[in-house]
Amino acid sequence: GEVTYIISTSVGENVNAYQIVTRIADLTELVLVTTNEKASELPIGAEVEVEYQKKLLKGEVVANPSTLFNDPDERLRSAAIIKMEDGLPDDAKLGSSAYINYVQDVREDVIMLPRRQINLMSGRRYVNVLEDGVRVEKDVEIGLMTDTEAEIVKGLDEGDLIIVN
Structure with missing residues (x-):
């Protein structure tokens, strides 16, 4: 020893x-x-x-x-x-x-966004989306987060057009 x-x-x-x-x-x-x-x-x-x-x-x-x-x-x-x-x-x-x-959790087939695309105002989380040529604020619910990305569990659908700042 x-x-x-x-x-x-x-x-x-x-x-x-x-x-x-x-x-x-x-x-x-x-x-x-x-x-x-x-x-x-x-x-x-x-x-x-x-x-x-x-x-x-x-x-x-x-x-x-x-x-x-x-x-x-x-x-x-x-x-x-x-x-x-x-x-x-x-x-x-x-x-x-x-x-x-160490992998805390694994999720498959999820919508991931850069955290900088998720806006926070008065406790409300939303993402700017383009619908019919107009900017729309869509409320989102966040799941797992890393330092740079966040999982969207509710509020967006695959194919939604996210407006990038």
Whole structure:
């Protein structure tokens, strides 16, 4: 194993009962730890796809900041821990990097618009549509959203002509 955590104490300082003073990693069963700012968005039990050295692997979130908030290692308090379905490849070493992809939801055959095309005024969301040569404001209901796009679940039909600003 390898020491991954040692408590910071001074000689002669008291240590509480059951307090973790050191942590040793079992290098035969490595897990992924992400301290990305979005780690708290990974729910326990979520399936994730991991890209490690151009290989795609599957993993499961086994801990996140809501379960690690009391960990003595401050770095882990804001982390998510992912256990690999078939373990990590043999060439994986402590400190290696990987990319983690988490898909929250998948929708097919939906209308997607750039978010900048959706107007918001007094709590009302609408899109400018061209009908019979005239600009019409159509109220829309939003579903899933990314940073740049939004799913329209109600208010538009396939084939509607959106007026682009």
